[in-house]
Amino acid sequence: MSIMRINVGPIHPSTHGVLRLVVDVDGDTVVDVNTHIGFLHRGVEKLMETRMYMQNPSYTEKMDYVAPLAWDDLYVHAVEIAQGKEVKEAAQYARVILDEFQRIASHLLWLGTWCNDLGQMFTLFMWTFRERAEIIKFLEDISGSRMFYVNIRVGGLWKPLPKDFKERAYRLTDYIEEHISQYPEVLDKNPVFSERTKGIGKLKLEDAINMGAAGPTLRASGLEYDVRKAMPYYIYDKIKFNVPTRSEGDAYARYKVRFEEMRQSISIIRQALDNFPSNEDVVGMPIKLIGPQANPEPVLLSHELPRGEGIIYMIPDKQKPYRIYMRSPTYMNLSLLSHLAKGHKFADIFSILGSLDVIMAEIDK
Numbered sequence: 218m219s220i221m222r223i224n225v226g227p228i229h230p231s232t233h234g235v236l237r238l239v240v241d242v243d244g245d246t247v248v249d250v251n252t253h254i255g256f257l258h259r260g261v262e263k264l265m266e267t268r269m270y271m272q273n274p275s276y277t278e279k280m281d282y283v284a285p286l287a288w289d290d291l292y293v294h295a296v297e298i299a300q301g302k303e304v305k306e307a308a309q310y311a312r313v314i315l316d317e318f319q320r321i322a323s324h325l326l327w328l329g330t331w332c333n334d335l336g337q338m339f340t341l342f343m344w345t346f347r348e349r350a351e352i353i354k355f356l357e358d359i360s361g362s363r364m365f366y367v368n369i370r371v372g373g374l375w376k377p378l379p380k381d382f383k384e385r386a387y388r389l390t391d392y393i394e395e396h397i398s399q400y401p402e403v404l405d406k407n408p409v410f411s412e413r414t415k416g417i418g419k420l421k422l423e424d425a426i427n428m429g430a431a432g433p434t435l436r437a438s439g440l441e442y443d444v445r446k447a448m449p450y451y452i453y454d455k456i457k458f459n460v461p462t463r464s465e466g467d468a469y470a471r472y473k474v475r476f477e478e479m480r481q482s483i484s485i486i487r488q489a490l491d492n493f494p495s496n497e498d499v500v501g502m503p504i505k506l507i508g509p510q511a512n513p514e515p516v517l518l519s520h521e522l523p524r525g526e527g528i529i530y531m532i533p534d535k536q537k538p539y540r541i542y543m544r545s546p547t548y549m550n551l552s553l554l555s556h557l558a559k560g561h562k563f564a565d566i567f568s569i570l571g572s573l574d575v576i577m578a579e580i581d582k
Contacts, residue, residue, distance in 0.1 A: 220248060223563070227256050231334045231567040234577025238554075238566070245562050250555040257581040262541050269537050270296050271371070278365045280545070280579045284323040284523045285365050286356070288543075288579075290316055291520040291527050293369040294450065299513045299533035300371065307497035308373035309451040310489045314386060315359070315368070317482040317489075318352050321393060323523035324475045325349040328400075331472075331571040335413050341403060348396050355389055370501030378499055383490050390483045397479055404472070414469035418557040418569035421466060428553055431546035432525025433474040434573055438466035444521035456488045468572035475574075522546060524574055543582065547575045 225238040232238070235256035241248040261280060265273045277292040278285035290312055297304060304312070329345030353363055358379060360366035368375045379385070404410050420430065425438040435442060443460040445453040461477035463470035513533040519526050525546025532540040550573045557569050 250558045261582040286319040287522040295518045295529045307494040308499040320523045322352040327574045334571045373501030417468045419467045429549040436462045437470035437474045439464045471572040545579045548580045
């Protein structure tokens with residue numbers, strides 16, 4: 218055996234961030250992969266412990282710049298629990314709708330860039346960004362910002378919803394559903410796509426559980442676990458939806474799970490719109506907060522983010538978090554790369570890494 222060591226990154230187009238891979242290969246076969254992270258470390262959690270509660274969403278949103286609303290919502294929800302504040306019913310519906318649109322936008326960006334990583338199907342890249350642009354425009358009109366929304370406030374949202382909110386949301390779901398229905402015709406019947414994804418990076422269910430896989434990566438190995446079902450928050454317990462799973466555990470299965478999740482998100486949005494309280498305000502508290510209730514208990518809270526289960530553990534203080542820890546689902550999924558890549562060809566690393574959908578800013582924090 219003659220081992221060659223290859224450095225990939227930390228600046229590489231297919232790592233989608235500052236990630237360095239040290240790959241040992243025997244010929245073209247991967248023997249081992251070591252991931253080197255930390256190039257984007259900012260000390261976010263320690264910074265948040267020095268800021269007042271509602272100064273922190275700008276930090277949490279930049280952890281996942283592809284789905285910033287998701288971490289924003291999780292953090293503010295944790296603050297609400299610490300303060301003992303109720304979220305208005307209409308605001309719960311609105312948050313679910315916005316979160317699911319954000320989930321679709323995240324999956325669309327992932328799918329388009331992944332197809333690009335595989336060196337083919339630039340058509341899919343253009344299609345997914347076309348659909349995503351419509352969602353981003355919708356979220357921008359609601360929050361006033363195109364990328365970092367900072368739209369969640371204690372008890373509700375930053376400002377009232379537009380008068381045509383429901384009408385536009387219905388139209389947007391119809392638009393997305395119509396266009397994504399064309400994707401399988403292009404992807405599933407493409408022999409090159411099948412060869413680059415089927416049987417590549419297989420993750421057994423037992424390994425997925427033992428190694429802490431999260432989100433679509435976990436569900437693609439066969440475990441039907443979704444925080445929205447297992448520990449419902451907001452109005453998810455009032456909505457009927459399925460948790461997509463596959464048994465193959467390969468890169469193709471991870472694609473199919475995310476694609477079906479987009480369809481389920483469309484169904485969730487429509488149900489929430491159908492039952493949306495019409496006469497209730499969604500505006501939350503002003504940004505200046507007194508602080509949590511007297512002697513608050515530590516808060517442990519999970520949400521189902523686009524990439525998996527995000528967890529916040531926070532010890533509240535009067536004006537700011539005394540301690541805060543955030544568990545990133547992509548950190549857990551990136552740790553699988555070495556296990557999944559061994560025995561595959563060097564080019565398969567990028568199919569496997571792309572199928573994990575990692576965000577380096579969320580991993581490094």
